[in-house]
Amino acid sequence: MPHGQQLSARMALLLRLTISTLCATGAYALLSCGGVPSAFSLQRNPTSRAVLCQRHPRIVYPLSRSRTAPLVLLLDREPRDDDKDVGSPKLLLSDFARIFSQAPATPATPQPDALTVWKSRAQQAAAPLLAAAANVKPLQILLGFGTALALVASSVAVTSSAISDFLAENQRGLVLERAILFGAILEDVNDAYVEQEVDIDRLFQTGVNAMLSSLDPYSTYENARQAEDLFLRTSGRYGGVGLTIGRDGDDVLVLGALEGFAFDAGVRAGDRILKIDNQPVRGLDLDRVKAMLRGEPGTNVQLLVQRDGATESDLALDLGRKLVRLPDIPLATEMRPGVGYIKLDGFTEGTADEMAAAIRNLALPDPDAAEAKPPLQALVLDLRDNPGGLLDAAVAVSQQLVPEGTHIVSTAGRVYGGEGSSLSYSSAKPPLLPPDTRLVVLVNRNTASAAEIVTGVVQDTDRGVVVGQRTFGKGLVQIVEPLPGGASLKLTVAKYYTPSGRCIQAMSYTPRGEERAVQIDGEDEDEDEMSSAYSNSIGKRVKDALRESFRTSNGRPVRSAGGIDPDIAVEPKAIGELERSLLQRGLFFKYAGEWLQQHAGAPQSQIRALDAAQESTYRDFVRYARAADAKAGTLAPHSRVLSEKLTALEKAIAASGDRQKSAREVQVLRQLLVEEDLAQFSSQKEAISADLREAVLARLTKPSARAASILSADPQVIAAVDLALDANKYSSLLAPPPSPSPLTTTAAAEPAAATAQLSSAQTVRTPQGRGVASSGARPSRQTMSTSSRDVSADQLKRKHFAAIAEELLAPSPEASVYG
CATH class of the missing domain: 3.90.226.10 (2-enoyl-CoA Hydratase; Chain A, domain 1)
Known part of the structure; x- marks a missing residue:
């Protein structure tokens, strides 16, 4: 059981124990006084009417030896003439009272009216109690009160000891103290911070995650939305159309379409969603767009999309909502x-x-x-x-x-x-x-x-x-x-x-x-x-x-x-700095849309045109990439690390104020680095051309077909397949090692693979919290x-370009959602 539930269960048990003890103590005190409260009540209000009830033998027997004899308690109202029997009125102290119906009369004897019965029985029942009250001594009352006080004190002591032991166990008391302190800090911030608008939820989440991150990077607090995302990632199911969407400016961009769902309905990566069920979506929050795409399986949703290179400017598509299962095996x-x-x-x-x-x-x-x-x-x-x-x-x-x-x-x-x-x-x-x-x-x-x-x-x-x-x-x-x-x-x-x-x-x-x-x-x-x-x-x-x-x-x-x-x-295929930069900036994905606009037509004709004009397409892409660099405003090397360090050096030189010669030399260095990057368009032409073709095909063909085509040039897959076909080599790798000779050193026992040199290619981390939004049951x-997922250079190449665009165009948790 979780610690929070354990604490709640034990505190509830202790509370029930305390209440039960106090109730038992009060009952004991009442019994020790022999029914004094009821008698005193009758003495203070002798004209009150009484009702018949019976509960405890100790109270009943002094009144009568019969088990059916009544105990007198006060009634709030006068009996009415239409009362059929003595048990009809609603009584006070219902937990202790039980109404007995009027004794059946013999057929030959006429029955008195109800008022006579009430008066007679009330007088009979009140007499013994008044006599008992007259015989009560102060010492008896003090003795009952002292006994009750002692029982209460002992129960409090036992309960306090149990609570103390519980809080001392596993530092629960310290945890409770710190929780109260954290709540007091939040309250002070909410009441007295200089800015009136304080987001308490954000402060709470920041504080909790800072605490958890000091333990390890995997322990986190998930708010309600993040918990839904987590449920989607672990269940892989939601009701929708099978789209992954992101934002490109104010436009809603399709980053991926699942086979068997939206892809089969005609949606392609790169499509811009204009309307959903005739409602424009440009500029809308992605959560709202997601909600419009989601829905009960079996219902339909109408999409109006704009596709680069399509024969029609706008495409109207009818998508059926289904229970979407995100595949783990693509x-x-x-x-x-x-x-x-x-x-x-x-x-x-x-x-x-x-x-x-x-x-x-x-x-x-x-x-x-x-x-x-x-x-x-x-x-x-x-x-x-x-x-x-x-x-x-x-x-x-x-x-x-x-x-x-x-x-x-x-x-x-x-x-x-x-x-x-x-x-x-x-x-x-x-x-x-x-x-x-x-x-x-x-x-x-x-x-x-x-x-x-x-x-x-x-x-x-x-x-x-x-x-x-x-x-x-x-x-x-x-x-x-x-x-x-x-x-x-x-x-x-x-x-x-x-x-x-x-x-x-x-x-x-x-x-x-x-x-x-x-x-x-x-x-x-x-x-x-x-x-x-x-x-x-x-x-x-x-x-x-x-x-x-x-x-x-x-x-x-x-x-x-x-x-x-x-x-x-086996190392993956090496990737150059220029190719990495182009992938990270999403230039392949963006250029694919421009190329398709220039070559409008049916998908098969576009694929043939792409294969027939690879050289001219590559030159055009080089022009596009250099124009993108010029649009950025300053010349910068494609290496992010080099660019950041160079910019920091320029700022430091400018801050000194008297290093004009050094500033000029840094500009020369920047220009030299940019020229070296441009030279990589020649040295990495084959790899960049393959990436360019893949980016265009990502808009036109099935993701599974593209993934299969990429494998044929993957050196790690080729090595794995070759080993799988070589039965002798496979068996020798799994065979028991030979018995060590006396001359064998300890180092010889280390696995041979441990000495393999791993690639020093830089690892690029995706934006933290690249999120998806989902709906469904709580996890x-x-x-x-x-x-936490790192994206290697090889992964950038092997992932289909819709997913790459998801990373590049959607850096924030709100940037990409499943619909």
């Missing part, structure tokens, strides 16, 4: 005869079902095919740029690959029952992929979290070979805890361990404990404790020399921390294993 195909390929982009609730369907389609014969395809001999599972997702989804996918009973992963953290507690996951059913099918897992630096769980179990159990680059190295697990108001808390609660027992977490965020004892790169041992704690929130990478060695099922050496080392290291408590 491509599953046969690369070569007998070699399947599956691209897995994430881990959500439906990933295991998608994976199972993809394996079956590749492994089973196609009854509609003209020729029978060869049996599936090998499978390449591409986990590059996969940021992770749900832990349960990673376990379910792993279960389809490894033998039944295989240990998949274990998680350890206090959330499982205290310090040192853990939870293990094992395969509970036979694998879907045949055990004799060779398996190659393709990874890179952006393979993280849940994707590393799958990679780790494949490598540690020797089920397959890992190819590519060292993975990201995220060995932490988060849970999503729903909060009041639709918000949620994503909190790191555990570490996970692969079957060999290693944790592959590459960064340390803990200021003390086990990670603190490990020497960290760049750590200053003279830092004070508080500054060290906050600096560790950024994270420090563990040195390679301190990574521990573990063994796979066959005895092959693998290492902890720092991510998962591939069995065969339930889920176990997640997600990673």
Whole structure:
């Protein structure tokens, strides 16, 4: 149970205990006085009418030996002539009173009227109570009062002790004190800050996220909107038309259209949405546009779009709303005869079902095919740029690959029952992929979290070979805890361990404990404790020399921390600085729209024109890119780092006031850097031409077809497919290592892949919080294993250009939404 619910449950229990004790004490005091309050009431108001009731034997028996004898209590009104029986009036003290109907009369005796009955029985019942009241002694009252006081004091003491023990446990009292202090600060800001308009919600969210970010970058507070986004990312479902939209100025731009949904209805990447159901959308907030696109599955929505290069200026499209399922597997195909390929982009609730369907389609014969395809001999599972997702989804996918009973992963953290507690996951059913099918897992630096769980179990159990680059190295697990108001808390609660027992977490965020004892790169041992704690929130990478060695099922050496080392290291295709800059600035995507405007026609004729005029198209693109540089106002190198440092140097020289010669030299340097960039249009012509063609095709063809065409020139995919076809090399990589001779050094036991030189290509981070908006149910408590996503240079090339445009044209959380 979460700590907040535990606190509420225990406080409620203590409150019920206190109330019950006080009620019991009051009842005891009443009984000890022998019914004195009722008697005193009759003495003060002797003309009041009484009603008949019975509850406690101790009160009843002094009045009569019969169990049906009444106790007199006060009644608020006079009886009426139309009262049928003595039990009809509504009584006071209903919890203690029960009305008894009038005793049945014998047929021969005439019945008195109701008023006579009331008077007679009231007088009979009042007499014993008045006599008892006359015999009450002050000492009896004092004794009852003292007894009640003692019981109250003891109950308060017991309750106080229980509350004190509860607050002292696990620093709950300190937590409560700090929470009250935080609330007092917010109240003071709201009441006394110099500006009257204070956004308390924004201040609260900023404060909470600042607190959580000092722990690690994955623990965050999600407001109601962000929680909906998180639900979409983990469930992958929403009711809509299957569009990804962004903003280009005031225009609403289509960044991507899902196959099976909006793409099949005729929408293409690059379309500008003019109207939705005859309502103009130019300048509207994207959340409102999203709401217009979303709706109940089975309903329709009318779109009016403008498309570059279309034969008609405006296109009217009728889209049916469906339950949209964002695919985690955008491509599953046969690369070569007998070699399947599956691209897995994430881990959500439906990933295991998608994976199972993809394996079956590749492994089973196609009854509609003209020729029978060869049996599936090998499978390449591409986990590059996969940021992770749900832990349960990673376990379910792993279960389809490894033998039944295989240990998949274990998680350890206090959330499982205290310090040192853990939870293990094992395969509970036979694998879907045949055990004799060779398996190659393709990874890179952006393979993280849940994707590393799958990679780790494949490598540690020797089920397959890992190819590519060292993975990201995220060995932490988060849970999503729903909060009041639709918000949620994503909190790191555990570490996970692969079957060999290693944790592959590459960064340390803990200021003390086990990670603190490990020497960290760049750590200053003279830092004070508080500054060290906050600096560790950024994270420090563990040195390679301190990574521990573990063994796979066959005895092959693998290492902890720092991510998962591939069995065969293969670098991606290099990308030049100019090409990277053009991708980041979105010039390919923007030029594609201009080219299509100049070559209006049917899609097939446009593709033929593109292939026939590659040289002239490239020259025109160079002109377009140089014009974009001139429009920026100043000449600047395409390297963002160089440009920023050069600008900072110019500002520093200008601030000094007496360095005119240096200022002129800096301008010469700037011009030289720009000329070198222009020279790269020649040296990188082949790569830039391929990117340019891809940008145009992204507006015209299916995303899956483009993704398949890109793979044929991908060096990492080519290496993985070649290995999958080479049975001898595949088997030798998984074979147990030879027994070490006495001359073998410790260093020889380290994995060969660990010595591979990794590329030094710069990594570019996407804008933080590039968001999607969604609708649907609130997220339930889920176990997640997600990673912040970096975009490598290779990823920029391999992603279809609609997604690239999403990053470039939509840098803020409000910039792109699913509709």
